Amino acid sequence: MKKINKLMAMMAVVGMGVGAAVAGDANSIVVDGSTTVGPVAKAFAEYYMGKHQNVNITVSESGSGNGAKSLINAACDVATMSRPMKNSEKKAAQEAGVLAIENVVALDGLAVIVHPSNSRGNLTIEQIRDIYTGKITNWKELGGPDQKIVVISRDTNSGTYESFNTLVLKDAKLTGGAEYVGSGGAIRQRVLSTEAAIGYVGLAFTEGVKTLQVNGVAPTPETVIAKTYPIARPLFMYTNGRPKEGTALYDFVNLSKTAEGKRIIEDVGYVPVK
Amino acid sequence: MKKVVAGLVLMAGVSGTCLAAESNAPAATPAPAPKTWADSITLKGDLRYRYETINDDSKKNASKETYTRQRDRVRARLAAEAKVNDQTKAVVGLSTGGSDPISGNQTLGDGAAKKEMRLDLAYIDFKALEEGTSELSVQAGKIKNPFMTMNDDLMFDGDLSPEGIAVKAQTGNDMVTVYGNAGYIWIQERDSKDAAMLLAGQGAMKFQFIPEVSLTLGASYYGFQNLEGYDVIDWEGKNNAYGNSTKKGTVSGSTTNKAWATEFTPVVYFASLDMWVAGVPVSIFGQELSNTDADTLDQGHMYGVSVGKAKRVGTFEAGYSYTELEKDATVGMWTDSDRWGGGTDGKGHKVYAKYQVMKNLQFGAAYFKDDKTISKGGTDYDRMQLDLVAAF
Numbered sequence: 256m257k258k259i260n261k262l263m264a265m266m267a268v269v270g271m272g273v274g275a276a277v278a279g280d281a282n283s284i285v286v287d288g289s290t291t292v293g294p295v296a297k298a299f300a301e302y303y304m305g306k307h308q309n310v311n312i313t314v315s316e317s318g319s320g321n322g323a324k325s326l327i328n329a330a331c332d333v334a335t336m337s338r339p340m341k342n343s344e345k346k347a348a349q350e351a352g353v354l355a356i357e358n359v360v361a362l363d364g365l366a367v368i369v370h371p372s373n374s375r376g377n378l379t380i381e382q383i384r385d386i387y388t389g390k391i392t393n394w395k396e397l398g399g400p401d402q403k404i405v406v407i408s409r410d411t412n413s414g415t416y417e418s419f420n421t422l423v424l425k426d427a428k429l430t431g432g433a434e435y436v437g438s439g440g441a442i443r444q445r446v447l448s449t450e451a452a453i454g455y456v457g458l459a460f461t462e463g464v465k466t467l468q469v470n471g472v473a474p475t476p477e478t479v480i481a482k483t484y485p486i487a488r489p490l491f492m493y494t495n496g497r498p499k500e501g502t503a504l505y506d507f508v509n510l511s512k513t514a515e516g517k518r519i520i521e522d523v524g525y526v527p528v529k
Numbered sequence: 530m531k532k533v534v535a536g537l538v539l540m541a542g543v544s545g546t547c548l549a550a551e552s553n554a555p556a557a558t559p560a561p562a563p564k565t566w567a568d569s570i571t572l573k574g575d576l577r578y579r580y581e582t583i584n585d586d587s588k589k590n591a592s593k594e595t596y597t598r599q600r601d602r603v604r605a606r607l608a609a610e611a612k613v614n615d616q617t618k619a620v621v622g623l624s625t626g627g628s629d630p631i632s633g634n635q636t637l638g639d640g641a642a643k644k645e646m647r648l649d650l651a652y653i654d655f656k657a658l659e660e661g662t663s664e665l666s667v668q669a670g671k672i673k674n675p676f677m678t679m680n681d682d683l684m685f686d687g688d689l690s691p692e693g694i695a696v697k698a699q700t701g702n703d704m705v706t707v708y709g710n711a712g713y714i715w716i717q718e719r720d721s722k723d724a725a726m727l728l729a730g731q732g733a734m735k736f737q738f739i740p741e742v743s744l745t746l747g748a749s750y751y752g753f754q755n756l757e758g759y760d761v762i763d764w765e766g767k768n769n770a771y772g773n774s775t776k777k778g779t780v781s782g783s784t785t786n787k788a789w790a791t792e793f794t795p796v797v798y799f800a801s802l803d804m805w806v807a808g809v810p811v812s813i814f815g816q817e818l819s820n821t822d823a824d825t826l827d828q829g830h831m832y833g834v835s836v837g838k839a840k841r842v843g844t845f846e847a848g849y850s851y852t853e854l855e856k857d858a859t860v861g862m863w864t865d866s867d868r869w870g871g872g873t874d875g876k877g878h879k880v881y882a883k884y885q886v887m888k889n890l891q892f893g894a895a896y897f898k899d900d901k902t903i904s905k906g907g908t909d910y911d912r913m914q915l916d917l918v919a920a921f
Contacts (some may be wrong), residue, residue, distance in 0.1 A: 329841045342664055342699065352838025352846075354805050356740055426660070428615070496808055 284507055287315040288322020288335035289414050290438040291457040292490045294523045295361055296335050299510050302519060303503070310503045316438065319414025326493055327351045332504055334493040337363070337414030337457065338421075358492045360511035362526040363457045364474035365419055365486040368443065368464040370450045375399055377468040380485060383423050386453060389430030394451060406433040407445050407454035415439065419455050422486040457490075459524030476526040490525065574607035575920040579634065585870065586908040587901055595909075602634040608650055616657070622650030624688075628764040631686035631866045649690055663700040669693075675710050676731050676749060679801055679814040681850045681879070683829045683858070684751060686865045691727070701735075708733040708747070716753070717762055725762075726754040733799075741805040753793040753860055757822075760786040762862055771861030771872030772854075772902075774826070792822040795829070795859045811836050820858050826874075826904055829858035839883035839891055847882040856904045869901035869910045876900050877910070891918045 286296045293316040300312035314335075317325070322334035323344045328351070340348070340355055348355045367383055369375060375397060378386075385391040386404055395401045408429060409416040420426060436442050439460035446452040446464050454464075458474060466474055470485050478484035498505035510516035517527035579602045588596035608622030623646050626633035635644040652670030668675060674685055675695035685691075693714040701707050709732050716725035733747025760778040761770045768787050778788030801814040811834070818829030833850030852868055853876035861872035869875030877899025884892045893916040900907035 341659075342662060349810075350838075351840040352810055352844060354740060354808075354810070421660070496805070 282310050282503060284310070284312045284333060284504055285315075285331040286312065286333040286335060286492075287317055287325040287331040288333075289319040289337040289490070290316040290440070291319075291337040291363065291413075291415050291459070292335035292360070292492070294459050295490065295511075295520055295525060296333070296492070298519045298523050299507060299516065302515065303507055303510065307503065312503075312507065318410065318412040318437075319417065320412040323348075323493070326355065326495060327353050329353075329495075332494065333508065334491075336491045336493060337488065338417040339489075339491065340493065354496045356494050356497050358494065358508050358511075359489045359528055360492050360508075361490045361520045362479050362528060363459075363488055363490050364479045364484045364526075365415065365422065365455050365488065366458055366461050366466045366474040367469060367486075368446050368454050368456055368461060368466055370446055370452060371463070371465045372450055373399070373465055375467060377471055379470055380423055383469070384425070384427060387419075387424060387429055387433065388427045389432065392430075392432075402451040405449050405452040406430055407442050407449075407452055408433045408435055409439070409442065409455075410435045410437055413437075415455070415457060418488045419486075422488070423455075457525070461524070476521070479526045480529070489528075569612040571610045571612075572607070573610070573921065574605070575918060576606075577604045577916055577918045578602075579604070579914055579916050581912060581914040583870075584909070584911045585901075586910065601637045603637065603644070604633040604635070605646070606633060606649060613653075616655060618654040620650050620652055620654060621648075623647065624649035629866075630690075630764060631688050631863060631871070633688055662702060662706065665696070665698045668695045668697070675712055676729065677708065677710065677733055677745075677747060677799070679799065679816070679831075679833070680812070680835050680848055681814075681831055681833055681852060682865070683797060683816050683818045683831050683852065683854060684749075684795065685863050686871075688866070689863050693727075704737055706735040706737070708735070716756075717759075722759075723755045725756055725759065728752045728754065743803045745799075745801045745803070747799050749797040749799070751793070751795045751797070751859070756789045756860065757792040758788055760788050764862075771864070772856055772874035773861045773872070774823075774857050791820075791824075791857050793820055793857070793860050794822045795820045797829075809837050818854075818858055823857040826856040827858055829854045829873075833879075839885045839893075842885050842888055845882065845884050848880070850879050852877065852879070853903075867895070867912060867914070868897050869899040870912075874902055874904050875910070876903055876907075889920045891920070892916070893918065 286300070293314060296314045300314050304310055304312055319336040319338055322331070322336055323340055325331040326334035327348050339357065345355060367378060382391065382397065387406060387408070391397065391404070393401060393403055436445060439456040442454040442456050443460045443464055446454045472478050472484050474484050479487045492508050494504065494508055498508055511520060511528065520527045581602065582599045583597065585596045590596065604625055606622060606624045608620060611619045613619050624633040625635045625644050625646050627645050633649065648671065650671055650673065652668050652672040654666060654668045656664070656666045658665035671690050671692045672695055674689060674691060675697055678685070691712065691714045693712060695710065695712045698709045699706055712727065712729040714727035714729065716727055718724050729749065729751045731747060731749040733745055735743055735745040737743045761775060763769045770787050770789070774790035775787035776790045778786035795818050797816055797818045799816045801812060803810065803812045813834050815832040820827040831850060831852045833848060835846060835848035837846040838844060839846040854864065854873040856874040858873055864872060868877055868879060877897060879895060879897050881893065881895035886892050895914045897912040899910040901910045902908060
């Protein structure tokens with residue numbers, strides 16, 4: 256029994272030595288995740304830090320999947336995601352003692368983009384799927400020039416890829432000839448420099464490239480809001496628990512609901528939530 | 530959990546890093562480096578060092594002194610998870626331990642002899658469906674427990690890795706999730722007789738009222754086949770029925786083996802109310818069990834509460850549970866091995882606490898205040914455990 260008492264006393268000392276739970280820095284916000292939501296997060300950070308000199312906000316873009324992992328591992332305060340959390344991520348969060356709270360910050364249309372010289376104006380979802388699964392490999396099969404289609408895709412850890420997979424591919428396997436790139440900006444630049452390329456990006460990454468209509472509907476803020484554009488999606492910021500009102504984290508996550516936040520979202524190229 | 534190094538190289542290539550990455554992206558991205566076998570393999574494991582002391586009144590010595598045992602033990606586990614294709618994983622895991630199906634502990638102090646390590650997991654996990662909130666998967670081989678459990682469980686020890694095929698499904702929306710699990714589990718393959726099997730089904734519904742509050746309600750049916758009248762399965766070779774009623778079994782030389790006196794078809798109802806209170810997860814849970822094949826001593830009860838989750842550095846978890854398992858409530862050989870020394874025919878209290886000392890390093894303590902052999906009046910059984918767990 257003496258041995259047990261000694262051990263219990265040791266436990267108490269170890270517990271006291273280690274101290275209380277580490278709290279996050281109230282004046283520092285770490286954001287990680289989607290490259291699609293990244294421009295919104297960066298613009299929000301710039302705006303907020305301009306108004307609050309004592310607050311430091313860092314934004315990383317490692318992909319939606321890695322954003323979820325960062326939140327679960329307490330490596331960030333806000334996970335930006337261009338898709339909702341998966342069941343497996345929710346389960347991992349629960350097991351890690353993380354209460355993942357979902358905040359929809361903006362709406363986006365997945366724009367299918369081609370080189371400006373491409374004469375094609377519209378594709379159906381089935382045609383896009385056929386291109387990305389390798390059933391259609393040449394633009395001439397779609398009435399265009401005899402050019403092999405260069406298929407550009409986001410990496411599979413990307414939320415944009417997940418959205419494209421859900422809305423277009425329907426879990427069909429991507430063609431082995433597809434090139435994978437790490438951001439919407441990289442897709443845009445690859446398409447811009449390659450005549451026969453096709454890619455898909457968020458609305459914020461369409462500058463200089465040609466956007467195609469999908470099923471006869473152009474990807475615009477109006478068609479996204481009206482839900483007539485067939486491959487639209489919400490964009491998210493996840494936090495661990497509900498941020499306390501009055502904190503920098505609360506202000507940052509809820510900026511999308513303010514007039515200034517909506518203007519920033521529009522400036523970036525996305526659609527504010529009404 | 531760590532990716533093999535080669536995997537990290539590829540990840541770095543496809544993952545952007547920070548702020549200015551978007552606008553400075555390269556005009557053309559080179560084709561990805563060829564993948565190696567290491568890219569698809571994840572290694573994970575843990576190592577637990579445990580001190581425990583046991584006071585067992587059922588084993589008083591000639592001087593009527595309570596049997597006391599103090600020992601240090603280790604448990605090490607290492608598993609490799611290989612991505613076979615987009616829908617399929619293969620998992621192979623090793624654990625310290627011998628033939629005991631419900632413990633990987635190895636006791637220190639036998640002349641520094643090398644410890645045994647055996648196959649703990651070996652299964653294929655096929656994800657047939659993953660669309661939105663709907664999932665359907667099949668596991669085949671030596672698998673993890675496929676059934677929903679709580680912090681404590683009336684049926685199975687946490688270290689049990691059943692053998693056979695399991696199907697797991699779930700679907701729903703933000704408010705309600707429906708779960709369905711089924712198992713085709715081998716217990717004992719017999720040459721000329723009917724094999725002992727477990728055919729089980731489980732259904733549950735989780736109501737997510739708000740993100741902070743959910744209620745899970747469910748029921749499980751465990752149909753053990755061909756146990757009654759057959760010799761008990763005793764990994765210790767001591768003719769031990771782990772609390773269950775027995776009758777005469779086969780005779781082997783001068784030994785008359787014990788045979789199970791009843792069949793087992795336990796039905797378990799369970800509920801769990803999970804909440805977040807002041808930023809801390811709180812769970813209140815319970816299970817009620819009834820073995821529909823036994824005539825008497827066929828009930829089991831378990832109620833408990835847990836507060837916190839020891840995962841992040843500096844976080845804690847603590848909990849309490851009360852458990853009672855009558856003699857023939859369920860098959861004793863697979864129940865929790867810590868409370869009252871394992872098996873059925875016991876009742877008691879458990880309190881525990883865990884603290885995440887450092888990243889991947891956890892300290893834990895548990896105390897069991899139990900009565901064992903309650904069908905004969907019961908004797909005191911107390912057990913205390915102190916754990917240091919390193920996960921990787």
